[in-house]
Amino acid sequence: MKDSIKVGILGFGTVGTGVVKVIINNRETIRRRLGLPVEIAAIADKDLDRDRGIRIDRKLLTKDPMDLIINPDIDIIVELIGGINQAKGYILEAISRGKHIVTANKALLADHGEEIYRAAEDAGVDLGFEGSVGGGIPVIKALKEGFDANRIESIFGIINGTSNYILTKMTEEGRPFSGVLSEAKEAGYAEADPTLDIEGIDAAHKLSILVNLAFGTPVSVKDIYVEGIGHITPLDIEYAREFGYRIKSLAIAKIADGEIDARVHPTMIPDDYLLAKVNGVYNAVYIVGDAAGETMLYGKGAGELPTGSAVVSDIIDIGRNIISGSPCRVPVTSYKSENRKALRVKRIEEISSIYYIRFMAMDSPGVLSNISGVLGKNNISISRVSQKGRKEGGSVPVVMMSHRANEKDIRTALTEIDGMPYISEKSLVIRVEGEEI
């Protein structure tokens, strides 16, 4: 009879510290629910000396992850070192030795998930990754279990806190991207190199994990269209407001006719939409099921303790399987591996959408008519036009909202329009979602 669930933690950084704090602070609550305590058997990190603000028996610390992986007492290896190659190596090694795995490594799962999922399944061990998407929000469990009676139709939302923080500040204060980004770095809301966050890559990693669970198909990050937020200006935010919209960086995945539409880009959504009110570093994920309808999960998408909450819930989940002798009770990717099928992911040129387009055009007669003409011959009809400024001989914004149009047609039209002599800069396009998502 086991007297505890023993975990070995690889990586004692921000999330590792959060996990240790949750296990220690909530030891009694966890025991009351699980029936056994969760015990930290060992922690591996390069830095054994830094003060993490918690008291830990130094005997638990080691510099060598292999000490944990070969330790026969340890039930679960918790990988929180991040990065790709090293982390993958340790996880596969631990799986081969029959350890269950918990990880929050979204980049690793996005790039090498299939290999790791398969290895865990073949070895009959559990692999939990609740911490990889949405911080403290139990979105992985919701997709794998809560909505498992549904055919999922779409999943979309705000899954990168840094981008949402920056867009929120730009919206509230009318300031440009660059200034807000600098301030976000200083305040610790953006990393020194914020590329993964502001270019939408981090959100694409997470979306690939969610799509896999929602639709039962592997999706490569390379197949997810990605567009960052750096080109959004206070002017666009102001026009969005005037038209009744907010601009948010959304990750969006839909399924139709057996094909996947998966993308990350700045998106205009109606400002009475609940998602439009999700501000700052908060995350929110909509899941639309054929039976449950439209549901949303909202909470802190990152941080030591929220992500710690998710990681420890995985530990408890696996602990329950250990206690009741039911490993792999829920398939690692929600669908039984023999029941998954590779679905085609649409290229961005194949989607249709409503589009906001901002042209920068010379303020002279005939310009609007010429632009409209090119749009019209490309099957793009316009629902709304706004041209407010007047600047004799200078460039002014001309803003249009389209009816539903094909991305391919939009691109063709803009290539022609942007080549016109009275267009002063590359036209800016923001996709609009609302009633249909």
Add this chain to the structure above:
Amino acid sequence: MKDSIKVGILGFGTVGTGVVKVIINNRETIRRRLGLPVEIAAIADKDLDRDRGIRIDRKLLTKDPMDLIINPDIDIIVELIGGINQAKGYILEAISRGKHIVTANKALLADHGEEIYRAAEDAGVDLGFEGSVGGGIPVIKALKEGFDANRIESIFGIINGTSNYILTKMTEEGRPFSGVLSEAKEAGYAEADPTLDIEGIDAAHKLSILVNLAFGTPVSVKDIYVEGIGHITPLDIEYAREFGYRIKSLAIAKIADGEIDARVHPTMIPDDYLLAKVNGVYNAVYIVGDAAGETMLYGKGAGELPTGSAVVSDIIDIGRNIISGSPCRVPVTSYKSENRKALRVKRIEEISSIYYIRFMAMDSPGVLSNISGVLGKNNISISRVSQKGRKEGGSVPVVMMSHRANEKDIRTALTEIDGMPYISEKSLVIRVEGEEI
């Protein structure tokens, strides 16, 4: 080796029909996730003839629930007949015969949950009740598993769609309660006898279930303070708006110093709060954990298919336990029964809050000073006063917002004030929640 998970459904009404539709429509998706199909072995209902809009083999239908309960082929009995005594009898009988149970019967669990939970635990069978709270929102699973690494600090939200629909309409259209209620009945958003919904009793049933899971303590519905929405007027909604608030009927539970504060009442919340934007028949539940922080789950709180989604997710959950031989893998009330402890529930007189108070007073000199005097001597300090109308010799509303005060003091003060000769009707109080919840 089992070739399917067989369910017997008691009750072929709205939810029963939804469950059957979900099982039939999503048969393949469910099989791909669970590994086996879910099969409807039999359905019991008094009415075998009504057209439910689905094709069902008539051989599956019976009028006698006991046909299902004694059927050795059936793994799971799904109780959807509602009501108390009959439903309880069938559930206990089925448990005694080793059947697993799924129910959406919130009134039954609120009144007799302890007896039923204990019976299931003693018999080693599973009991799922995701459909009892929040319709298609997987809030039960979130509390039992998603946030199980947390000490839950509070849980609150909109868990009665009828009340929220009526308050939303009153807010949007400035119309009084009675007219909106009549219209809601006609539109099917309120029952012919709406008492349980508009008096807050249905929400109290649900809150008692949630409190049990969140805090590991049984709570009797009788100990939950309940106040309906019938006394809220368009005038109060207008004052709330002026002060920056919305009025919502909230179910609220908090824990502090080992004591529970659990109540259902109209509540003023800041209008920039996400919960203030949850309108119509939608439900939303906030769960605040010490590690996860503030999270919210939002979705359709009722209806054939959303509740069907929840019930079928319970069937799949239990199906997984059957397949992997792990019954009772998660304790029925989230905490192992030996680790639950009865906590005291505060009486409403013991709470403190911020209060909105509307007096109807004669418009004459000295009235405001006399009201303020009584409040002051009862330790109630006022942050804001609004007295807009003037009506020589008549009654006008005098509205105040208090700082944090004790409910007991409020009640004492209002008894004295309402006895004053220039007060024309009973003063109206609405509790305010916001920063602190």
